[in-house]
Amino acid sequence: MDALHRSGCPINLTLEILGDRWSLIIIRDIMFGNRRHFRELLQNSEEGIASNILADRLKRLVERGLLTREDDPSHKQKAIYSLTEMAIDLVPLFAHMGAWGRKHLPVSEELSIRAELLENGGPKLWGDFMDELRAQHLGKVLPPGTPSVLDRLTEAYLEVVNRRKSG
Numbered sequence: 001m002d003a004l005h006r007s008g009c010p011i012n013l014t015l016e017i018l019g020d021r022w023s024l025i026i027i028r029d030i031m032f033g034n035r036r037h038f039r040e041l042l043q044n045s046e047e048g049i050a051s052n053i054l055a056d057r058l059k060r061l062v063e064r065g066l067l068t069r070e071d072d073p074s075h076k077q078k079a080i081y082s083l084t085e086m087a088i089d090l091v092p093l094f095a096h097m098g099a100w101g102r103k104h105l106p107v108s109e110e111l112s113i114r115a116e117l118l119e120n121g122g123p124k125l126w127g128d129f130m131d132e133l134r135a136q137h138l139g140k141v142l143p144p145g146t147p148s149v150l151d152r153l154t155e156a157y158l159e160v161v162n163r164r165k166s167g
Contacts, residue, residue, distance in 0.1 A: 082137040
């Protein structure tokens, strides 16, 4: 094996890119929270990521080909981060991780509802979500009237949050 990697095992190689504490969380927040700017990722992090860690991981994820970074035409000092096909291919992994977490860990209802919907929707829903992400991040054109999986996931989350506030 070359000096850059511990081994050629696909699990090892994946963990070398995604196995730190924050990389999958950042991709999750871009994917499921549609947070595309540094400030959105920083201020809306459930887990409280530090700004220096966020900057480092964003740079690393761009270098590794999971994200692209482009200047935001609306503001000279802002950048827009987009998922690449490599990151979009992680949707099934997120679905399986969410299902595993729901089964084995003390999850909160509001933060697990999207995982429940993905688990119940299975590969068909994952594929629809991946196509939607390709449209948002890669410019793929979806047929007119295509329902938004992200809107469905977000509505379910907000419904649980609002129910818990009023209950």
